[in-house]
Amino acid sequence: MERKVGFIGLGIMGKPMSLNLIEKGHTLTVFDLNQDAVAQLQAAGAYAATTAKEVAEKSDVIITMLPASKHVKEVILGENGILEGAKPGSVIVDMSSITPNVSRELAAEAAKLGVEMLDAPVSGGEPKAIDGTLSIMVGGKSDVFESVKSILNGMGKDIVLVGDNGCGVTAKLANQIIVNLNIAAMSEALVLAAKAGIDIEKMYEAIRGGLAGSTVLDAKVPMILERNFAPGGSIAINMKDITNVMDTAHEIGVPLPLSSQLLEIFHALKTDGKVNDDHASIVRYYEKLANTEVKKVEK
Numbered sequence: 647m648e649r650k651v652g653f654i655g656l657g658i659m660g661k662p663m664s665l666n667l668i669e670k671g672h673t674l675t676v677f678d679l680n681q682d683a684v685a686q687l688q689a690a691g692a693y694a695a696t697t698a699k700e701v702a703e704k705s706d707v708i709i710t711m712l713p714a715s716k717h718v719k720e721v722i723l724g725e726n727g728i729l730e731g732a733k734p735g736s737v738i739v740d741m742s743s744i745t746p747n748v749s750r751e752l753a754a755e756a757a758k759l760g761v762e763m764l765d766a767p768v769s770g771g772e773p774k775a776i777d778g779t780l781s782i783m784v785g786g787k788s789d790v791f792e793s794v795k796s797i798l799n800g801m802g803k804d805i806v807l808v809g810d811n812g813c814g815v816t817a818k819l820a821n822q823i824i825v826n827l828n829i830a831a832m833s834e835a836l837v838l839a840a841k842a843g844i845d846i847e848k849m850y851e852a853i854r855g856g857l858a859g860s861t862v863l864d865a866k867v868p869m870i871l872e873r874n875f876a877p878g879g880s881i882a883i884n885m886k887d888i889t890n891v892m893d894t895a896h897e898i899g900v901p902l903p904l905s906s907q908l909l910e911i912f913h914a915l916k917t918d919g920k921v922n923d924d925h926a927s928i929v930r931y932y933e934k935l936a937n938t939e940v941k942k943v944e945k
Contacts, residue, residue, distance in 0.1 A: 648673065651797060652705030654698050654721055654728075655742070656683035658877070659768070660711035662776040663741075663801045665690055670800035675704045698722075702731030707794055708738050714886055715744040722752050734760030737794055741782070743767045743822070743883075745890045746812035747897070749785070753811040762790045765811060767818035768802065769825070771878035773865075779803040783821070785814030819894060822887040823905050826925060828862040830908055833929035836870065841938040846871060866926040871942050875923040875930075884925045885912035 653664040656678040664687055668674050674692040677700070678684050684694050695701045698721045702708050708728055712718050718740055722728045728738060738756055740749065740763065753763040764786035774780045780802035784791055791807045798805050808817045835858075839849050850867045853859065869875070877883075888909045895902045911931050918934070920927045933939050 649706040649794075649797070650675070650704060652676070652695070652701035652708040653687075653692075653711070654678070654701055654708065655711035655717075656680060656687060657711065657713070658772050658880075659741075659775045661686065662772070663709075663711060663780070664692065666775075666778040667797065667800045668692060672797065672800060675701050677701045697726040697731075698724075698728050699726040699731035702728040702733075702736065706733075706736050707797055708732065708736065709797075710738065710740045710742055712742045713883070714742070715748040715890075718742050718744050719748060719752065723755060729756060729759055729761065732756075732759065732761045736761055737790055738763040739766050739794060739798075740764070741766050741768055743818050743887050743890070744815055745894055746816045746819075747894075749815045750812040753786070762787065763811065764790060764794065765814040766798065767815055769818065769821050770802075771865075773878055775801070781821075782806070783808050783814045783817035785809055785811050785816070816894070819887065819891045822884065823891055823902070825862060826884055826888060826908055826928070827904055828860060829866055829925055829928045830911065832863055832866065833932045836867070836929060836940045837932040837936050837938060840933075840940045841936050845943045846940055847942060869924065869926045870929050870940050873941065875920075875927045877922060877924045879925050880922055881912055881915050881925055881927055882921045885909070885916065885921070888912060 651672045652675045654677045661683055668690050675695050676687045676692045677695040677698055688694050710718055710721055749765040756763045764784055766782050766784045768780040768782050770780040778801055781804040782798055782802040784807045808814055854863055891905050892909055915931055929940055
């Protein structure tokens with residue numbers, strides 16, 4: 647029996663993810679405060695709801711893709727929220743990047759009403775949201791995960807149950823440390839090479855096949871050389887994630903000196919008016935320090 651899917655949060659990630667679900671044949675009911683996004687989904691075949699409660703009433707599986715913990719809490723627990731409309735046995739799949747504590751708290755509240763919950767944050771940014779190849783890290787019960795895996799397959803490629811509730815978002819925090827510190831390390835290297843007068847394109851060709859090669863390098867070096875900082879993953883979103891990293895780390899007694907430095911770099915970029923740029927803009931923090939720019943050599 648086909649399960650009816652609800653989708654709440656049609657932003658830079660949620661919109662392409664929901665369009666992929668429609669394309670894969672799922673019946674979708676959507677809600678977002680942005681009426682233009684809702685209209686685009688309606689045009690693609692989705693039903694529009696006026697509240698999160700209505701989405702829950704019309705769906706068996708309710709997906710949320712929202713900016714931060716406070717938005718997820720409001721949509722799930724608040725007035726006209728998901729838990730006011732969800733039937734026992736339905737499943738909330740929160741694909742936002744929030745803190746493990748909040749995720750476990752929400753799962754416990756949902757369980758009181760017989761509603762299951764998974765935390766299932768994603769990695770891959772807007773390009774992989776568009777082509778449906780996101781990595782999805784899931785926390786929750788194994789049987790609940792299996793029951794919605796065909797839906798997750800409509801949005802992602804590498805879909806792994808990491809552990810119980812809260813484990814998916816914990817894996818996402820670890821992912822964000824690796825991605826953003828990788829961009830920072832790459833930025834230091836690029837600025838050093840640029841100021842030394844090296845052709846960055848040729849250097850990139852030389853190192854990408856070796857141990858320094860990475861998905862981050864291949865995704866971000868071309869953007870930086872083109873001076874294209876349109877957000878696939880913005881400074882704002884990644885700063886929120888690294889703030890969550892530091893809060894969680896301090897709660898459980900894990901010092902993270904590099905991540906704490908990265909958070910200060912993000913705050914500096916925010917102060918410099920770059921908070922809505924792609925996190926490849928980390929390079930501009932280093933460029934400002936060194937008074938140089940990473941760009942293509944004029945041929």
